[in-house]
Amino acid sequence: MINQALQHWRAGEASLGAWSNLPDIHLAETLARMGFDWICFDLQHGLMDYGDLTRLLPAICGQPVTPLIRVAANQPEQIGKVLDAGAHGVIVPMVNSAEDARRAASACRYPPAGTRSCGPLRDAMIEGFNYLATANEQIACIAMIETDEGLANVEAIAATEGVDALFVGPMDLCYGLGLAPGDFENPVFTAAIERILAATRSAGIAAGMFGYTAEMAHMAINNGFAFASAGTDISFFRSGAQQALTTASGEQNDNQKKAVY
Amino acid sequence: MINQALQHWRAGEASLGAWSNLPDIHLAETLARMGFDWICFDLQHGLMDYGDLTRLLPAICGQPVTPLIRVAANQPEQIGKVLDAGAHGVIVPMVNSAEDARRAASACRYPPAGTRSCGPLRDAMIEGFNYLATANEQIACIAMIETDEGLANVEAIAATEGVDALFVGPMDLCYGLGLAPGDFENPVFTAAIERILAATRSAGIAAGMFGYTAEMAHMAINNGFAFASAGTDISFFRSGAQQALTTASGEQNDNQKKAVY
Amino acid sequence: MINQALQHWRAGEASLGAWSNLPDIHLAETLARMGFDWICFDLQHGLMDYGDLTRLLPAICGQPVTPLIRVAANQPEQIGKVLDAGAHGVIVPMVNSAEDARRAASACRYPPAGTRSCGPLRDAMIEGFNYLATANEQIACIAMIETDEGLANVEAIAATEGVDALFVGPMDLCYGLGLAPGDFENPVFTAAIERILAATRSAGIAAGMFGYTAEMAHMAINNGFAFASAGTDISFFRSGAQQALTTASGEQNDNQKKAVY
Amino acid sequence: MINQALQHWRAGEASLGAWSNLPDIHLAETLARMGFDWICFDLQHGLMDYGDLTRLLPAICGQPVTPLIRVAANQPEQIGKVLDAGAHGVIVPMVNSAEDARRAASACRYPPAGTRSCGPLRDAMIEGFNYLATANEQIACIAMIETDEGLANVEAIAATEGVDALFVGPMDLCYGLGLAPGDFENPVFTAAIERILAATRSAGIAAGMFGYTAEMAHMAINNGFAFASAGTDISFFRSGAQQALTTASGEQNDNQKKAVY
Amino acid sequence: MINQALQHWRAGEASLGAWSNLPDIHLAETLARMGFDWICFDLQHGLMDYGDLTRLLPAICGQPVTPLIRVAANQPEQIGKVLDAGAHGVIVPMVNSAEDARRAASACRYPPAGTRSCGPLRDAMIEGFNYLATANEQIACIAMIETDEGLANVEAIAATEGVDALFVGPMDLCYGLGLAPGDFENPVFTAAIERILAATRSAGIAAGMFGYTAEMAHMAINNGFAFASAGTDISFFRSGAQQALTTASGEQNDNQKKAVY
Amino acid sequence: MINQALQHWRAGEASLGAWSNLPDIHLAETLARMGFDWICFDLQHGLMDYGDLTRLLPAICGQPVTPLIRVAANQPEQIGKVLDAGAHGVIVPMVNSAEDARRAASACRYPPAGTRSCGPLRDAMIEGFNYLATANEQIACIAMIETDEGLANVEAIAATEGVDALFVGPMDLCYGLGLAPGDFENPVFTAAIERILAATRSAGIAAGMFGYTAEMAHMAINNGFAFASAGTDISFFRSGAQQALTTASGEQNDNQKKAVY
Numbered sequence A, B, C, D, E, F: 001m002i003n004q005a006l007q008h009w010r011a012g013e014a015s016l017g018a019w020s021n022l023p024d025i026h027l028a029e030t031l032a033r034m035g036f037d038w039i040c041f042d043l044q045h046g047l048m049d050y051g052d053l054t055r056l057l058p059a060i061c062g063q064p065v066t067p068l069i070r071v072a073a074n075q076p077e078q079i080g081k082v083l084d085a086g087a088h089g090v091i092v093p094m095v096n097s098a099e100d101a102r103r104a105a106s107a108c109r110y111p112p113a114g115t116r117s118c119g120p121l122r123d124a125m126i127e128g129f130n131y132l133a134t135a136n137e138q139i140a141c142i143a144m145i146e147t148d149e150g151l152a153n154v155e156a157i158a159a160t161e162g163v164d165a166l167f168v169g170p171m172d173l174c175y176g177l178g179l180a181p182g183d184f185e186n187p188v189f190t191a192a193i194e195r196i197l198a199a200t201r202s203a204g205i206a207a208g209m210f211g212y213t214a215e216m217a218h219m220a221i222n223n224g225f226a227f228a229s230a231g232t233d234i235s236f237f238r239s240g241a242q243q244a245l246t247t248a249s250g251e252q253n254d255n256q257k258k259a260v261y
């Protein structure tokens, strides 16, 4: 297997992804054809679970987009199970220490590098047992930094063997830093971001950002993040529907409209 | 029961709806809270079927939005079944003659007004048997005009007892008129639209339009249609995602962006 | 295969069934163990469709209860498909003429007795090809009498080769007879019931009744019906919940209660 | 958001709930309209999981009934995930110590009151970000007392900051006390109940009881419990079906029946 | 769009397909990678319906295998709906006359060639509106010959404009010819096969065979059929399981086994 | 309840099972009728989760096959939940110490033998409360030995009260022993197998083997294992499909084929 997103990060090529909270197969199919580098299916906060994944991952297979999964918790069996279903990488929430990071990385890799249990169901279906030879190298382990404790240990986390990237959860990080949720321009928050970026640079790994808005994603890439999510399926849907409602209601300037029938 | 959308049409109040092609419960929940007057779940071309409806309709129940269903064909058992599941109206494709219109209207009404079979499962669950006393008056039967034959018979269709509205399917109507799909500014097309509007005015019923775009919906309302769909869930999603990708890529003018963290 | 319910009818043994409108596997499992002779899954008015059947029928297989299906309409492909999924009989709505009856019976039987297409998927899974040798004899074709036209032709319908039973739909029959829905004590209704019973006696086939209430089912059996439904899953659930709420609220006489902890 | 059930408890108004073990949307819709104050969907012993919840919670949204979830275990990610899906409270099994209670309460509250991770998907869909301002106050954390260890620590558990109620699991408590399951009248059991009630009174929080029967629920309310479940969906269904079968079989006195057709 | 299977037929290249009766996504994913030229999902006799298709078709999209659907009946709305979901061709059962054939072909093509209604949901998602320009040419309409009436009219059916292939249903054809099911070596059966092959050669279209066994498929290809199904998913599964059970039981000669641990 | 497989093990009768990775109801129904002694549904590596189990277990209930579940991890709430859904035994991965074994066994048994929480939903539905009297004796707790640590502690694990069998995971054991995955003939591996067998003999419990192939299962039984899986549903399916494709392609000797039509 080849993890396209990981190749981009290793090559220093910034890329954008999409965040999926809804278990609709056809939303996933659509996203997979729009130019995002990766899609992250969210089992922590998203309205989906493992059973949904087994239907979503086949629907984007064969398209040039890397499937990532955010697991609900740093539990080896959860990480192993989503990898067996075909994920190319896992985003692990609430990684607060080097010990947490080792636990996550270990769950992503077969022995002797780690402790992943062997049973790569969909991967073997797709690739045969070549999978076993390449998985340890290609699976991405992505640790979320989103608490004050995680920030305090960020350099050790970034330096942990087997961690491929750090990923910022901005809302939880606000809470963790004692800020109001969404206070992303607070100097305390921006200093935290700088520290996380510095830690990834020192460790030679990638930094990623959950883009709370598309503007935030753009700024993150400009500031040195290797990857960011441009939004969630729900946000895409809602903004598109709101725009259509505004247009259809004529609340925009009618002058700009051309005849349509 | 009260059919809110039908009340609006009867009161001459123009309104906008949304078209649902995807069977995701949470997309439906979101749509139901955005200000659309009605949502039409599409069993003809949409990626959903009756089983999906049984999950979608409860998810929007209690919100101020009227559930309409486009059935796959003018078949009484299909019409009866979606009404039993809680639809407040049906959009019937390919109504080409007064006989077609009578068939559709009859399937929507209990005897002696029609031939609907009695078994209003979800309706009775929600309202009890008051439902039987109000359904014939409140259920909307909406006939699609989308072929040359339908256009030729539009006045008779509009005048059929029990038909509450006509609804234009613009792509099929293009095909039916021998035009290229999407040639909505062709005089042949616009003349057809005028004839349909005139037929509804004469018959004292409402006219509706499938808005191929939000602009088209706006124009339809401006031109006298009582209702129009502002877009589909897929189109909302795709346009929102495209916009986010553009913004996050920085392809828009960076000057307009404010700091976000 | 052996159709237990049909054997009972042929032996003149009255029996009770349950009506299923909800696609929950565990409700069906529970029903299958309570002593009902048959369960009818309703694809006409019930909140379920064919996909649900494929999950419900395996869940009651192996229990001593006969699976019947009410199809949405008298369409050969619908009848064939539910038989292929493992139904032992079909209840066909709105059989209004001998021609309707022949159409239904033909769809239930392989040539030369009928025109059922060969592909008994679940049946063959369960029994192997012994199924083909027994199906024509064991599959029950049950015609609903529920309109004035059906009543007018009831003797010819009962006498149609391949019809195994008639089944009364009382609410639709009220409508069809010009009565208020539920006016089951009206002499017009009771005379219709007598005529239907007489027609089945003459033809030597069974008569069945949709029991709108358990009392109605009891009376039907007492009056000569071979089978009746004692209620629906929704009615069972609602009455049990209402009873529990009353008891828990203490609205019943507290004197009768014994200590429970 | 407003948690109706919690308001009732805080106001000292006793209330009854229903327990849901089956993932059928329409059972839930029916329950939501019958007058129960709350419905608890059971992810510990019920035949449902998180994916079912995502379909069940929308189906009762908008009805005046509070959605509670019993999680399978006292795991923060499980608690967070069901809250994100729209639960207004969690019932946490096997809370055996103040430490267990703190763990549960922390998972229910955003920092600084707790450690809940931010991502209220359905809540935000329904309310927007007003949710974040009210959730910590309105989400109910309900700790189950159902072991000997839990009983031994019940006063400390009740006094734990953030615990809103205790809830008795009577079968497990029998086992935990070395009693036969169901021996609810044993003095050892009744003494335990009194101790739990006393602990809640001292702490100023509510006490709840899983009503093994409706009679048990009634007695619990009479004895000072603020809330109790009147039964489970399976018990409602089974008792209603049994009653109908008895009635239809004529095993009850026929004299009391009136004509039904 | 390009219909790979149709290209093979037009080029005179014989090919093998697989028949899918089970709605499991991962069986479909596996089949799509094994070298079959096409997979036919069976909505007539298979244990699946349209809702399943919406999950199965995305799972094989992107693999070099052509998705065909057998519809339950020759109904335009059924044909249109499966094409909208992404089928590249439809197999239509019980085509008994040239009129039947015209009805099927018309449902497969947009005007003016036919009467397909416009709404190619998944196709447009995958290809954009290029789909509309190519669909009429690439969609395959495949008529089943499986009754005596169909055989009597086979030359007219084969010559019908828009029919791309004939397909033999051998079990139904046995029944239709008055033979025992499975009597495939009866001269009456083999003569029918020869007549069907001759009709396709005269009309310049392809002939296909439902392979009741893999041997039958092989013989069909040898005898001039352009395509045949090598078996069904259920038959593949059952024969593989039976073989494994035999091997594991040691019922085969132990001498041939090599050590495995 | 009676656990048929456990009776066989206790009686010293070797038996074969099947491994299920796919959540298809009809595959399970088919397997249940083929002569396997047990079916293990795999929640660790299989493409299924708990929600699937609730549909799969009813589909095999009533057939003479014992339902086992491999849980994803040695977590009491996972074990309890699958038992409540009707499993007769659990296979627990990665049991590495006597402490791990005690944890697993405790989760399988009601107090005082263990700590299983009471709520046997499907079991009680099927058997009533007789279940509680028999479950502790009949539920099988099966501990997997598949790491070097587990091997080092195998005698203590086998001797743990409440452990009914050990089960070898050969691929993980290879990894754990520092061997290449699949190196089952390596003396290090075969010595490990001998040690595990000896431990079970000493403890008087059964030994089981995951049969990576049917040949491996056969050899395991020959070498003293009480039970082995003959293959997985995916392997059965793939080998059957491959065989059919080979046959239909004529790649086998045509001489051996008899006429089929």
Ligand SMILES: [Mg+2]
Residues within 6 Å of the ligand: A093, A146, A169, A172, D117, D118
């Ligand atoms: Mg977070």
Ligand SMILES: [Mg+2]
Residues within 6 Å of the ligand: B093, B146, B169, B172, E117, E118
């Ligand atoms: Mg149209």
Ligand SMILES: [Mg+2]
Residues within 6 Å of the ligand: B117, B118, C093, C146, C169, C172
């Ligand atoms: Mg009826």
Ligand SMILES: [Mg+2]
Residues within 6 Å of the ligand: D093, D146, D169, D172, F117, F118
């Ligand atoms: Mg408990």
Ligand SMILES: [Mg+2]
Residues within 6 Å of the ligand: C117, C118, E093, E146, E169, E172
């Ligand atoms: Mg056929």
Ligand SMILES: [Mg+2]
Residues within 6 Å of the ligand: A117, A118, F093, F146, F169, F172
């Ligand atoms: Mg293992």
